[in-house]
Amino acid sequence: MGHFPTTHQRVVDLLGQRIVDGAWEPGAPLPVEDTLATEIGVSRGALREAVKSLxxxxxxxxxxxxxxxxxxPEHWNHLDPDVLRWKQTGDAAALLRDTSELxxxxxxxxxxxxxxxxDPGHVRALRDALTAMETAAAHPGRSGYVEADIAFHRALLDAGGNRLLGSLGRAVEIALEHSFVISTQTPGAVEASLPGHRAIVRAVEAHDPAAAATAVQALIEAAEQEIARSPGMPSDTA
Amino acid sequence: MGHFPTTHQRVVDLLGQRIVDGAWEPGAPLPVEDTLATEIGVSRGALREAVKSLxxxxxxxxxxxxxxxxxxPEHWNHLDPDVLRWKQTGDAAALLRDTSELxxxxxxxxxxxxxxxxDPGHVRALRDALTAMETAAAHPGRSGYVEADIAFHRALLDAGGNRLLGSLGRAVEIALEHSFVISTQTPGAVEASLPGHRAIVRAVEAHDPAAAATAVQALIEAAEQEIARSPGMPSDTA
DNA sequence: GGACGTCATTCATCCAATCATTTAATGATT
DNA sequence: AATCATTAAATGATTGGATGAATGACGTCC
Incomplete structure (x- = not known):
């Protein structure tokens, strides 16, 4: 459906995924540009641009x-959306744990x-996202619910006016999407989460920091329990 | 002295700084590759590689x-070290506020x-950084104290084993360096901060989470007060 | 008059070949 | 044995060209 990936994106994805999968040991050299380019099937210039991205x-x-x-790996920018995506296909459980902790x-x-x-603008963005969640929840099939949930999440982290927090929220959104999909597929979870989101908006509008924090905490814990009960998750026997 | 910057780094820095400084409005197009390349004085290939980095x-x-x-700007990766560096030259006060909050x-x-x-490896990295801080503090001139302080900071955030937190810590280190320099230049601040760092190491070694958290909090608050008292900082009249 | 398809333009995209620069490994010199 | 010149191997950077994709203008059809 989405358009064909450009050569550049293809090479960046290929190399990034290979690196995350451990195709080369840390510190080990990649093949020289000429041979790697011919191996991938692109020109040296295209390869160099992809390398610059990485x-x-x-x-x-x-x-x-x-x-x-x-x-x-300690040096990688693990908060980069692409890096998170590449890591998702590998050790998804560890990523989910780290994301949840964050x-x-x-x-x-x-x-x-x-x-x-x-400010009023941020509050309105928050309320708009909530409205979108409610309409998507009422709509049969819940199309757009995950997107609205992410928009709500983003609006909340932007509302504080701290750009670093905003970037941090945007970074983990990719990892968050997975857990949101699980929550949406679980019967009853959507209806159960809506009151929590409403409570957050109420607390922000009332300028009640403590209430806002506890409401968010409750929402996160509920989401974690949904994830833990979802199929494919090993029960914590450790 | 650092070697001469390569053309690629030069172009990335130039464009990144220009963008942060608002040379082009968000959504506005840059000049076409040919004209921009000749304007900067590099080839299209070099410009394209720099653009890919951005x-x-x-x-x-x-x-x-x-x-x-x-x-x-909401879409920028504000946690990227380069982006932070470019922002530092502009609105340094706002960046300091955001960093401190984070x-x-x-x-x-x-x-x-x-x-x-x-684990033992992390604990040792932490203690090594502390030792480096102590020796640098004893040495006249304090050469290497800032580096050791950053290494301590990094070791602490790596010790939790959460890679996202590790990247987050590494991101703000660039912004942190400035405040560390201020603290180091303030007479007596170095000697005052050493016990706080020792308390953190003790708490981590004793596996005492609450003590570790409070020790770090005390250290941050002391640093903030140093910054507030430093010259060039407007007194908080708002 | 409005919707749809066609076409030309304008860019980025990608490629190929070439020369310059950096740097490690090697060899020569003392 | 240590130091200094030489060399070779890789990236760094440039040029020119061919290709492809997105846009706006134009024309046709209902």
């Missing part, structure tokens, strides 16, 4: 004569800031 | 016929996780 994400380091080497840390605090400082 | 940071969007357009949210929670889950 350098910008902190995954590669390239130097004359030495070649292109994979940087250790949510518990950041979102209640972000809700607190939003309740303290949200 | 696309990877979420600042540009390029399409045939439409051209290269600046994306709205620290207060993330670092106590990260310290809590570190105390819960730090």
């Amino acid at each position: 350098v910008a994400k902190g995954m590669l380091h390239v130097r004359p004569r030495t070649g292109t080497r994979v940087l250790p 949510r518990r840390i950041v979102e209640p605090a972000a809700a607190r800031l939003a309740a303290e400082r949200a | 696309v990877a940071k979420g600042m540009l969007h390029v399409r045939p016929r439409t051209g290269t357009r600046v994306l709205p 620290r207060r949210i993330v670092e106590p929670a990260a310290a809590r996780l570190a105390a819960e889950r730090a």
